[in-house]
Amino acid sequence: MxxxxxxxxxxxxxxxxxxxxxxxxxxxxxxxxxxxxxxxxxxxxxxxxxxxxxxxxxxxxxxxxxxxxxxxxxxxxxxxxxxxxxxxxxxxxxxxxxxxxxxxxxxxxxxxxxxxxxxxxxxxxxxxxxxxxxxxxxxxxxxxxxxxxxxxxxxxxxxxxxxxxxxxxxxxxxxxxxxxxxxxxxxxxxxxxxxTQAMTAVGVITYLEAEKLLSQSEHIAAMTMEGLNGIIDAFDADVHQIRGYEEQIDVAKRIRAILQDSQLTTKQGELRVQDAYSLRCIPQVLGACWQTVNYLREKLMVEINAVTDNPLIFSEDNKVISGGNFHGQPIAFAMDFIKLGISETANIAERRIERLVNPQLNDLPPFLSPNPGLESGAMIMQYSAASLVSENKTLAHPASVDSIPSSANQEDHVSMGTIAARHAWQILTNARRVVAIELICAMQAVEYRGVEKMAAQTKALYDQAREVVPSITKDRVFNKDIEALTSWLKAYEYECTMH
Incomplete structure (x- = not known):
């Protein structure tokens, strides 16, 4: 109760x-x-x-x-x-x-x-x-x-x-x-x-789902690291400690914990000296994304306990005051801010998808196809991911900088906070699909590398996700796989390494 x-x-x-x-x-x-x-x-x-x-x-x-x-x-x-x-x-x-x-x-x-x-x-x-x-x-x-x-x-x-x-x-x-x-x-x-309860309600749900999605993205990015034999040195604690951002330090720590027993990651110089940014900079980018989530949480903790009515009755002081607590600017700014974080979570995931499917960027079968040429494999999944992240870029335009006067100019400055919240929620929906596509591709990549060499945590994720989406043995209608895995990610609760 x-x-x-x-x-x-x-x-x-x-x-x-x-x-x-x-x-x-x-x-x-x-x-x-x-x-x-x-x-x-x-x-x-x-x-x-x-x-x-x-x-x-x-x-x-x-x-x-x-x-x-x-x-x-x-x-x-x-x-x-x-x-x-x-x-x-x-x-x-x-x-x-x-x-x-x-x-x-x-x-x-x-x-x-x-x-x-x-x-x-x-x-x-x-x-x-x-x-x-x-x-x-x-x-x-x-x-x-x-x-x-x-x-x-x-x-x-x-x-x-x-x-x-x-x-x-x-x-x-x-x-x-x-x-x-x-x-x-x-x-x-x-x-x-x-x-402000409409924008705040959307904000709360967006926050709760964004927190889950970012945690999932860390696990999936770790699996992609295995699929691409990523260099673990870039996640060394000393590197992130001297940058100083708590969220970045935490992401690197969690990735190290996820991959601690992996036999698929490499050391710098073994295969190459350094990875592309979408692998090497996971802590820097996702750490910054966590900052936007944490900022929204801070504002929501105030707003869900705020009085936003007008006028307000102060019976003990014998006052009735007309004010402006209904103005949604604090939540509008916060929702516009988290739009950037969620968009970037999808942006960097899409770049990792490209590295998983592009034969010029890896030594895996082209487009992870079981029969390259005759079958296209994950080629068009990357198209869908690119389309989603492009759409997110337009939705990420700040709504809070706009204002159109209303009520004969009595209400001459408004927040557009509900638009910001709705767009953040839509960006989140798109981003989850991008992350689902990365998971599909990452699972296919680690199969070529050897699932028996995976870390325990990524292997657990692989086993559970494979119950939703089977291995790609031939081309099929991948829309069904994307939507099934997207729904699974939305409902799924991780038991370990949560933020």
Whole structure:
């Protein structure tokens, strides 16, 4: 059971809730704080004090005062008008993460909602009811308005959800779970959609998957080292210690550990004096890629426990303040940064693929073909990898440097953080396929060298991956192999040498 306090959620706990379906509950203190700050909202409404989004319009309409009898309709109209997301829906894993992060943000109480609203979010998590949320349409300030509006509609029994692996009207899922649709009160529609939970949810999933992919890439690169009789001296601890980057030092250490008992690596001067950069510089490049992952983790650890609503209720100090915590710039920058790291993970993997298949660069059969000339072997797999890394280069263009004013120029600078997050996630999807292609080629190469000479760790990876993709004994439709191994890498958990 994960207990939400609003400010103690960890990335490991998010992973357990999202991937392991661990149940969630609100802490008693959180319920009390939420209740106390809600009383402040009632008090201010009773005094007819003008407060943005509570008894005023939104955005450019912030100067329009709303009559007391219309406050509930104001919130419902907000959700209906802002549910303008378009395109394909986020997968359930991201929708579920959004529910969790929104519940945690509201648990601090500063948004002024009722406990019932936060409990509705918790009920959706525990019942595994995941709203259908279109991916496109957010500017990343004032938060992820459009995606979160679609999430919020589900709480009301509107819109659609995924429930028990079926897409259905939200009200049908609520009926089956005997959950009453939420009835919005003053401030609550705004509190549900004013936040960064779409971009942050995509960021969390991207981070978790990128961490796994980088670890896998290290293992696969080590196998490629064996397939090409790579020179192990380049991974010597002294070399990396005097450069000084912790991540680079760690990558070199892990590669040495993976290959410690290999009979396929060489020493400098045995076959050649030094390797090409895609082998020799694995620690320098992947170490730098780890830096982008670690930077995103640092920002996510703050953001998943951040209050990103507007206005904010500080009941103890008798303050209601309109600010800008919904602005997604910190996450936008972090997502643009990790795009570079994931792209480079794929870029250097593609260069190793080229070295595995190009007969001018190795002494292996051309294109690892079982019958060169008659059969093309892995020739076109390298084409696919090259296409994917080229596509990643266009997706890696920073989204966070763009801004288009909205709401009649009231919201005149936005983060585009959700675009940055979505592109990072897409880059990751592409990169995983490139790494899968490298694994296919590396396995074929070590077969020519002698799998009995492999290190224990790379041999374990080889044995398990061979259960997914058999050896290339003749040309076949390799698309099936690439997709099968890609899915396996996404689901696979390494038992050793993880970051």
């Amino acid at each position: 994960i207990t939400l306090t609003g400010n103690t959620l960890t990335l490991a706990e998010v992973e357990r809730v999202v991937y392991k379906n661990e149940p969630v509950a609100l802490s008693e203190q959180a319920v009390q704080t939420i209740f106390q700050n809600r009383q402040k909202v009632y008090e201010l409404i009773e005094k007819k004090q003008t407060m943005y989004g509570i008894n005023t319009g939104f955005g450019k309409f912030s100067d329009v005062v709303i009559e007391p009898d219309d406050l509930q309709d104001l919130q419902l109209h907000l959700l209906h008008s802002h549910a303008c997301g378009v395109g394909e829906a986020f997968p359930e894993v991201i929708s579920r993460t959004m529910l969790l992060l929104r519940a945690n943000a509201l648990a601090q109480g500063y948004s002024g909602v009722r406990p019932e609203l936060v409990k509705q979010l918790v009920s959706f998590i525990n019942a595994k009811i995941h709203p259908i949320i279109p991916q496109q349409g957010s500017l990343g300030a004032s938060g992820d308005l459009a995606p979160l509006a679609h999430l919020a509609l589900g709480l009301l029994g509107e819109g659609e959800v995924i429930y028990k692996d079926k897409r259905m009207p939200a009200i049908d899922a609520l009926t089956q779970e005997e959950i009453a649709p939420l009835q919005l009160e003053a401030k609550e529609g705004l509190a549900l959609i004013n936040g």
